[in-house]
Amino acid sequence: MLEKGSMYIDFEIVNTKLEKVKLSSLIGQKIVLVFYPGAFTSVCEKELCSFRDMMAKFNNLNAKVFGISVDSPFANKAFAEKNRLNFDLLSDFGGIVSRKYGGVHENFVGIENYTVSKRAVYVIDEKGKIIYSWVSDDPGKEPPYNEVEEVIAK
Numbered sequence: 001m002l003e004k005g006s007m008y009i010d011f012e013i014v015n016t017k018l019e020k021v022k023l024s025s026l027i028g029q030k031i032v033l034v035f036y037p038g039a040f041t042s043v044c045e046k047e048l049c050s051f052r053d054m055m056a057k058f059n060n061l062n063a064k065v066f067g068i069s070v071d072s073p074f075a076n077k078a079f080a081e082k083n084r085l086n087f088d089l090l091s092d093f094g095g096i097v098s099r100k101y102g103g104v105h106e107n108f109v110g111i112e113n114y115t116v117s118k119r120a121v122y123v124i125d126e127k128g129k130i131i132y133s134w135v136s137d138d139p140g141k142e143p144p145y146n147e148v149e150e151v152i153a154k
Helices: 042-060 073-082 096-100 145-153
Strands: 012-014 020-022 030-035 063-069 088-091 119-124 130-136
Touching (some): 030 145, 042 063, 073 088
């Protein structure tokens, strides 16, 4: 698990348009990575809609937000459209990126071989340093949104 003070780990995964997004190409602005267990689940929906509602503030502070889950880009696209999300959702199909950042839940909800991202939020500064890290082992717990906002505003 990456912690505050670490440097980011680069990745390249696809968004809902099947375009590759490479993290290192975005360094130079603040980046918020929001890992979530699954599209169309109640807590994830509430969480990502909360980030959607904060986007005006983030845009004014030159911060880019990405939601990341192990869901397919097709499921993420339907989820983004249903909730009118105004930031990219990235598909970490297989959980490789999730394992490097906040970790995963194996055999989630008792389903064998069903692996999902742990709920986690990372803020990366303009130089690629992690300036905020929050990971929960409880998939039902939402992140402290006010802390994320405060870090972005600094």
